[in-house]
Amino acid sequence: MARRRTIFLGGLAVVAVVAGAVAVRTATFAPKDIADGSDVRLAAVPSYDLDAAVAHLSAAAQIPTISHQDPADNDVAQWDRLHTWLAATYPAVHGAMTRTVLPNRTLIYHWPGSDAALAPIIVMAHQDVVPVTPGTEGEWKYPPFSGQIAEQAVWGRGTVDDKGSLIGLFEALEALANAGFQPKRGIYLVSGHDEEAGGSGAIAAAAKLKADGVKAIFTIDEGSLVLTDTPVINGPAIMIGIAEKGYATLKVTANAPGGHSSMPPAETGVQTLAQAILDISDDPFPYEVRGPGASMLEALAAAKGGTTRMAVANQWLFGPLLKRQIAAVPSTAAAFHTTIAPTMLEGSPKENVLPQTASALINYRIAPWNRSADIMARAKSAVGDAKVELSWVKPPREPSRVSSTSSQGWKWIAAAARADAPGAVLSPILVVAGTDSRSMEPVSEDVYRFMPMHFSLKESAMIHGTNEHMRVDSFKRMIDFYARLVATAAG
Structure with a gap:
């Protein structure tokens, strides 16, 4: 009887120790090394014409820069058409930045900083889009390359992936240039021509930047977003791909x-x-x-x-x-x-x-x-x-390295993202798909993958799917985000 009582009391002691350990670890638990960017003083967003910006996204969506599985099927004249349109639509950008067009039609823009000792930043968005699945054209509410502006959105293939980012960047940079912004830190805008078909353009751009001795403090590209119904919390989270x-x-x-x-x-x-x-x-x-x-x-x-x-x-x-x-x-x-x-x-x-x-x-x-x-x-x-x-089938692409969640680049991005999503949880994420940004690892301290669009899980299904569209409110967030980020990091 005494032995049973001893075993029982010993069991209770073990349970108490386990419960105590669980309680202490739970009470003291906190995410490790994730800076919230609260110490960043954000630059103001310069004024711009949102209606004109929306019209510009519509026009870009009407240029079918489609990357086919076989590059021989691509209509390369459409890339030239896009380049001509960008130059005509954003004169201040083209006045402030030098433009290099690689033979494959990848673009590199450079806005020199006044302090050569400061590492530059790299912002990215690709030019190409995926084809529309044959036979599904009739399922679109508006023709997939119409760029139709309707229902407070711009409709068409590529409006989200990734011309929304591309035009958002140009709108932000144009507004900054028109406002007289003079960067202290250099700015590179890299726009690959074939992200949807392997990313050879970004590889070539990275090789040129490396040859030029560029080593950026951070790179930002597409990859993740603000998810409004995030699993676990069932609410909004700023998901920054690291x-x-x-x-x-x-x-x-x-x-x-x-x-x-x-x-x-x-x-x-x-x-x-x-x-x-x-x-x-x-x-x-x-x-x-x-x-x-x-x-x-x-x-x-x-x-x-x-x-x-x-x-x-x-x-x-x-x-x-x-x-x-x-x-x-x-x-x-x-x-x-x-x-x-x-x-x-x-x-x-x-x-x-x-x-x-x-x-x-x-x-x-x-x-x-x-x-x-x-x-x-x-x-x-x-x-x-x-x-x-x-x-x-071809040489594998190994996983990217993992970028810091406490670096200065992370803090700038987190602060700029939180400005339009103040109640959202800030979280790193692993991007399970591929982006052009992986090619920038040799020329950048950290590489991040984030677009400030607010999407639900259901809405994210339209990327590469039917009825792809960019809501006007999300597009405005993108322009504001890029303007804040560039002006803060490079100013």
Whole structure:
């Protein structure tokens, strides 16, 4: 009896210690090293004509700078048309900044600063847009390249991705130049011509900047936004991208004798391929609460409070439960592991012919803590001694480095973003897609991915989709943000 009582009391003591530890960690929990920019004195936004700016975005949307999968299908005259239109529409910018047009039609603008000792800033937005999916043109409320101004928005392909940013930047810079702004810190505007088809333009621009000895204090490009219904907090959050995932496509090939489908062998090449795909897909990378995803979770949990704060503050105890909740939402889960997505299959050219070669493409988006070598090793382990060949379609793009959330560049961006979203939670985020900004790493201390548009999760689905449109209020926020940021950082 005494022994049972001792065990019971010992159990109570353990529970008390655990509960005490949980309570203390929860009470003292705070996001690590995320500066709020409250010590930044923001510059004022110069005056500009919003109606004219909206008309300019409409006009830019009517220039179909479409990046096709095969660059040979691109109408390069449309890029020249856009360049001519920019020069005519923004005379003050073209008077204050030198313009370099690379042979591939990527643009580099430079506004020299008065103090050469100060590191410059780089602002980015790309010129090209994705095609409209064939057969969906009739589903658009307004023709996709009409630039229609209606319902307090500008409608058309590229109004959000990424001509909204491009024209927002030009409007901000034009307003600053007209107001007599003279930067102390140099300003570079880089606009890639083919972000939607690989980003070779940004690579070339970065090479030129490096050759010119440029080392910027920060770069800002597209990538994330102000999400009005952010998971965890169910409210607005300023989501600033501090890194982006890598990209790789694995080709799995099964070779077989082929022959007539009326006399199939015990296992065809297609069956071998199918099993290999399943084996690779059924061995996913584990969820890991680390890197930018963990920073995001900490920021949101601290704002949410309650049991969410308790779980994130005490991952030593609630880690498995937290990972199960993360895995339940694909859009959130992608920030916490390397994803595996079989996307394309190729086999026989005819239904009654056994293919001699069957192949599949598997697309990976690589988490910051993994590398392409990890993917290849895992895939080889998964297929074992199966008669398949594994190869890369093209050299993988490794994940970007992770930028600081306490640097001066971060503080400037955070302060400029909070000016139009004062009640929103400030959070870093991992960008799961790709941007041109990754190419600026050799010429920039930090690289950030953020546009100040206010979107819900549902609204974000229109990017690359049907009925893409930029609301006038979001466009105004973009112009104001860029004007504040540039004037504050470069002034």
